[in-house]
Amino acid sequence: MYSRDLKTEDQTMKVTNQLMTCALGALLALAVPGMALAQDLLVVVPDQSPVQQLSESQVRQIFLGDISRVGGTRLAVVMYVDSNPVQENFLHRVLGLSVADFNSHWMRQVFRAGGKAPGREPGGSAVAQRVASSPGGIGVLTDQALADASGLRAVYRTAQ
Numbered sequence: 027m028y029s030r031d032l033k034t035e036d037q038t039m040k041v042t043n044q045l046m047t048c049a050l051g052a053l054l055a056l057a058v059p060g061m062a063l064a065q066d067l068l069v070v071v072p073d074q075s076p077v078q079q080l081s082e083s084q085v086r087q088i089f090l091g092d093i094s095r096v097g098g099t100r101l102a103v104v105m106y107v108d109s110n111p112v113q114e115n116f117l118h119r120v121l122g123l124s125v126a127d128f129n130s131h132w133m134r135q136v137f138r139a140g141g142k143a144p145g146r147e148p149g150g151s152a153v154a155q156r157v158a159s160s161p162g163g164i165g166v167l168t169d170q171a172l173a174d175a176s177g178l179r180a181v182y183r184t185a186q
Contacts, residue, residue, distance in 0.1 A: 067116050069182035070167050070175075072158050075099070080182040086121055088164060090131060091141045096162075103144035104156045104165035112150065116166045119184050154178060 069085055071077045076097035080088070087093040094101055106113035108125045117123045123131065135141035147153045150171030157163035158177040172178060 065115075065168050067112065067119070067184040068167050068169065068172055068180040069164065070154070070157055070172060070178045071164050071181050072161060073177050073179055074161060075163070075179075075181075077164070077181050082120060082182070085182050089121060089144075091135045091139070094141070099162045101162045101164050102142075102157075102160045104153050104160075104163060105144040105146055106153060106166075107146050107148050110149070112166060112168060116184070151175070 069080060076099055084093065088101060089103055091103075108129070114125055117125060117128050121128065132141070132143045136143050145156060147156055150167055151174065153165045154167060154171060154175035157165040158175065164181075167175070167178075172180060
């Protein structure tokens with residue numbers, strides 16, 4: 027009888043340890059996007075861009091395609107691929123949209139108004155390179171990605 031109680035207790039501890047490991051993994055998975063949410067996000071343009079500073083309203087209008095030119099320069103919005111947490115956070119914080127809603131909005135813009143959908147890049151360095159290489163380039167980076175890039179400057183910073 028005594029050995030049977032130990033077996034049951036061992037099994038209970040094993041299940042408890044497995045549950046705690048799963049719970050810890052879930053908390054860590056949730057913490058990563060949370061950390062990205064705590065970062066400031068920057069709207070960046072090339073150094074030679076005529077854009078000097080933008081309000082949140084102007085940022086919304088540019089990234090939704092309502093403003094396509096500034097000072098005679100056609101803007102080229104550059105975004106991340108859909109699964110990027112920087113993009114998800116920017117869309118949520120500044121535009122109040124999910125990635126799906128943003129994509130749906132741009133499909134309507136392209137088909138109804140003949141707009142040009144944003145370019146897509148897989149990561150911060152690729153977004154930085156594409157924005158820097160276009161006089162009308164505009165995109166979103168973290169502080170660190172901007173520090174690692176050259177030829178770009180911030181024209182808007184999200185509030186935490």
